[in-house]
Amino acid sequence: MATHRRIDVSKLGDVTIVRFLDKKILDEAGILELGAELFGLVELENRKSLLLNFAGVEFLSSAALGKLITLDRKVKSNKGRMKMSNIRPEILEVFQITKLNKIFDIRKDEAEAISAFA
Amino acid sequence: MPHRKPPTDQPAQQSEPRDAAEWRRELKLPSERGASRLITEDLLEQLGVHGWSPSDIFAIHLAAEEAIVNAIVHGNKLDPGKVVQVACVVSPTVARIEVADEGSGFDPSSVPDCRLEDRLDAPNGRGVMLMRTFMTRVEYNASGNRVLMEKQRPPAEG
Numbered sequence: 001m002a003t004h005r006r007i008d009v010s011k012l013g014d015v016t017i018v019r020f021l022d023k024k025i026l027d028e029a030g031i032l033e034l035g036a037e038l039f040g041l042v043e044l045e046n047r048k049s050l051l052l053n054f055a056g057v058e059f060l061s062s063a064a065l066g067k068l069i070t071l072d073r074k075v076k077s078n079k080g081r082m083k084m085s086n087i088r089p090e091i092l093e094v095f096q097i098t099k100l101n102k103i104f105d106i107r108k109d110e111a112e113a114i115s116a117f118a
Numbered sequence: 119m120p121h122r123k124p125p126t127d128q129p130a131q132q133s134e135p136r137d138a139a140e141w142r143r144e145l146k147l148p149s150e151r152g153a154s155r156l157i158t159e160d161l162l163e164q165l166g167v168h169g170w171s172p173s174d175i176f177a178i179h180l181a182a183e184e185a186i187v188n189a190i191v192h193g194n195k196l197d198p199g200k201v202v203q204v205a206c207v208v209s210p211t212v213a214r215i216e217v218a219d220e221g222s223g224f225d226p227s228s229v230p231d232c233r234l235e236d237r238l239d240a241p242n243g244r245g246v247m248l249m250r251t252f253m254t255r256v257e258y259n260a261s262g263n264r265v266l267m268e269k270q271r272p273p274a275e276g
């Protein structure tokens with residue numbers, strides 16, 4: 001399994017749970033690394049059910065949004081599913097303003113997201 | 119017997135009282151990825167000192183980050199010979215951030231609306247829109263290489 005510096009990866013049944021190790025996802029070098037680690041889950045490890053748990057994430061920039069959008073595309077083209085959970089209100093507002101809540105499947109918490117994969 | 123240095127050697131912003139009505143800072147940033155942190159850390163601290171709410175601080179932080187990254191990456195194109203000038207003013211009622219780069223500028227009205235159905239999954243083009251949404255006022259100069267952003271807070275808020 002790949003070594004990750006920006007994310008923590010675990011499995012619950014068929015669902016791969018991703019947690020972010022950075023509280024603020026804004027440093028561009030870090031975002032590039034984050035993107036590569038996330039894409040690897042789909043492209044190298046062929047993981048079909050991804051849950052991104054944003055607990056502890058306080059800030060993310062539009063460059064990070066770009067990586068999430070690209071990840072979502074890769075998951076969908078790999079016939080997988082991606083959900084997000086535990087997003088704090090300020091970041092949720094960013095998703096709403098940019099209307100990304102229309103393309104992302106956003107759930108309140110991890111339990112709700114896990115059961116939505118069933 | 120040696121004497122301690124008098125406190126006059128300290129930078130001005132440290133000797134100001136914490137309830138100062140207004141904080142000002144001007145800085146030239148190198149055109150490097152990650153350089154925004156040279157100003158945003160102090161900016162965030164000062165917004166807190168001046169009583170801005172966590173959600174306002176998030177909004178101003180996001181706008182500042184997007185403007186500075188745009189200036190460094192798209193404006194100066196990471197050219198080490200160019201700098202990004204940032205000027206900030208924070209008071210209990212106004213947060214103002216001005217960001218100027220040495221690039222040729224751009225037409226902010228030419229950035230497509232990322233909320234359009236066929237643009238929703240485009241990975242880029244959200245920064246300017248987030249700046250406009252989160253700040254009270256966002257104005258570009260004619261050539262598009264300088265942006266002035268302001269967020270106002272009613273004094274009697276809360």
